[in-house]
Amino acid sequence: MGDPSEEITARGEARGDGTRAVRAGLPEPAAYEPTLPGPVFAAHFHLPGDADPLGGPYTYGRDTNPTWTLLERALTELECPAEPGPAAPDSPPRPETVVFASGAAAMSAVLFSQLRQGDTGVLPSDGYHLLHALRDRLTGYGITVRTAPTGGDAQLPFLDGARLLWLETPSNPNLDVCDVRRLAAAAHEQGALVAVDNTLATPLGQRPLALGADFSLASGTKAVTGHGDLLLGYVTCRTPELAADVRAWRKSVGAVPGPMETWLAHRSLATLQLRVDRQAVTALALARLLLDRPDVTGVRHPGLPQDPAHEVAKRQMRHGRYGCVVSFVLPDRAHAQRFLGALRLVSDATSFGGVRSTAERRERWGGDDVPEGFIRFSVGVEDTADLLADVRQALDAAADGAAT
Numbered sequence: 461m462g463d464p465s466e467e468i469t470a471r472g473e474a475r476g477d478g479t480r481a482v483r484a485g486l487p488e489p490a491a492y493e494p495t496l497p498g499p500v501f502a503a504h505f506h507l508p509g510d511a512d513p514l515g516g517p518y519t520y521g522r523d524t525n526p527t528w529t530l531l532e533r534a535l536t537e538l539e540c541p542a543e544p545g546p547a548a549p550d551s552p553p554r555p556e557t558v559v560f561a562s563g564a565a566a567m568s569a570v571l572f573s574q575l576r577q578g579d580t581g582v583l584p585s586d587g588y589h590l591l592h593a594l595r596d597r598l599t600g601y602g603i604t605v606r607t608a609p610t611g612g613d614a615q616l617p618f619l620d621g622a623r624l625l626w627l628e629t630p631s632n633p634n635l636d637v638c639d640v641r642r643l644a645a646a647a648h649e650q651g652a653l654v655a656v657d658n659t660l661a662t663p664l665g666q667r668p669l670a671l672g673a674d675f676s677l678a679s680g681t682k683a684v685t686g687h688g689d690l691l692l693g694y695v696t697c698r699t700p701e702l703a704a705d706v707r708a709w710r711k712s713v714g715a716v717p718g719p720m721e722t723w724l725a726h727r728s729l730a731t732l733q734l735r736v737d738r739q740a741v742t743a744l745a746l747a748r749l750l751l752d753r754p755d756v757t758g759v760r761h762p763g764l765p766q767d768p769a770h771e772v773a774k775r776q777m778r779h780g781r782y783g784c785v786v787s788f789v790l791p792d793r794a795h796a797q798r799f800l801g802a803l804r805l806v807s808d809a810t811s812f813g814g815v816r817s818t819a820e821r822r823e824r825w826g827g828d829d830v831p832e833g834f835i836r837f838s839v840g841v842e843d844t845a846d847l848l849a850d851v852r853q854a855l856d857a858a859a860d861g862a863a864t
């Protein structure tokens with residue numbers, strides 16, 4: 461096999477990630493039907509006679525929706541492609557994906573469906589800032605929470621007796637990386653389940669289930685859908701049993717995605733490979749530009765060969781897709797504000813992964829342990845040269861402001 465991004469299909473053909481992304485989750489072609497059926501807007505479905513005790517495929521809109529089903533299949537195909545050829549009779553059951561109204565809903569579904577009073581969870585002490593609030597809530601429910609940083613696999617010594625290990629790699633916003641294979645093996649030895657927040661990498665950049673995780677979850681609000689116009693989350697579960705737990709949680713808290721958002725998300729997957737590849741190339745070029753600037757420190761991007769995260773990232777991430785985020789530090793708050801104000805192609809906005817570049821002074825939220833000049837920069841799909849030129853002129857303008 462020449463290109464390592466190719467998958468061998470049942471018929472022995474090689475298919476790359478771009479091909480898989482445009483076809484993911486599509487139903488079998490049917491005459492006079494659209495390729496991707498439109499959103500199904502339904503609170504309830506015709507249900508004549510007695511209710512099927514097994515729930516029927518589509519009964520009530522909080523339980524299931526045909527538009528969810530197609531997106532869930534698509535995400536499973538991308539997170540965990542099936543082995544080529546017909547499944548062997550003794551092969552393990554296929555993973556299943558459950559979609560949610562947001563990434564936060566997906567996070568909560570894993571944490572609260574798996575951890576009970578008296579259990580212990582091991583969380584990162586860095587990572588997405590909502591984890592702090594979730595930790596407090598878990599503790600309030602009588603769950604013990606241990607935390608350690610993502611970098612250096614520092615969660616490893618805390619697994620004794622744990623029920624769930626939560627990893628976020630690369631972590632947001634500091635871009636540290638941990639070795640999923642190593643941590644998952646150690647957690648399984650302790651009988652713990654492993655969840656990986658795959659938001660930053662996307663399923664084309666990293667496949668947590670193949671690295672040993674039991675759950676791969678993400679905020680679909682970010683790079684997976686990539687247009688900054690919807691909120692969505694999902695959890696891909698290693699077994700149908702784990703998926704049933706997560707689905708039951710979705711039903712009871714009602715954190716369900718709207719059919720329109722779900723359909724838009726599916727439509728956006730077609731360009732996932734184009735977007736993440738362009739973003740990865742530009743992000744690395746931006747990180748290199750920043751390294752050469754005397755006014756910039758603390759440049760982090762897992763694709764930089766000199767980055768502390770690079771060795772592990774190179775082993776477990778796919779095809780140089782190290783993500784769209786570059787983080788770095790400007791001398792102080794005023795300098796960082798001048799930089800953000802001078803950018804013309806980049807909005808001062810939170811979130812990341814969109815087709816339009818954004819950047820923000822992350823300390824403004826107060827939730828992350830970062831210096832006040834810390835910038836989280838999310839690279840869009842603009843032409844690389846245009847974006848680099850804009851950053852260069854904004855850095856110059858911000859430095860001139862310091863001199864005057």
Ligand SMILES: *Cc1c(COP(=O)(O)O)cnc(C)c1O
Pocket residue numbers: 562563564565567588628632657659660678679680681682691692693
């Ligand atoms: C944004 C984000 C979330 C939460 O997702 P929402 O869609 O905003 O609810 C979870 N994890 C990571 C790493 C994120 O960046």
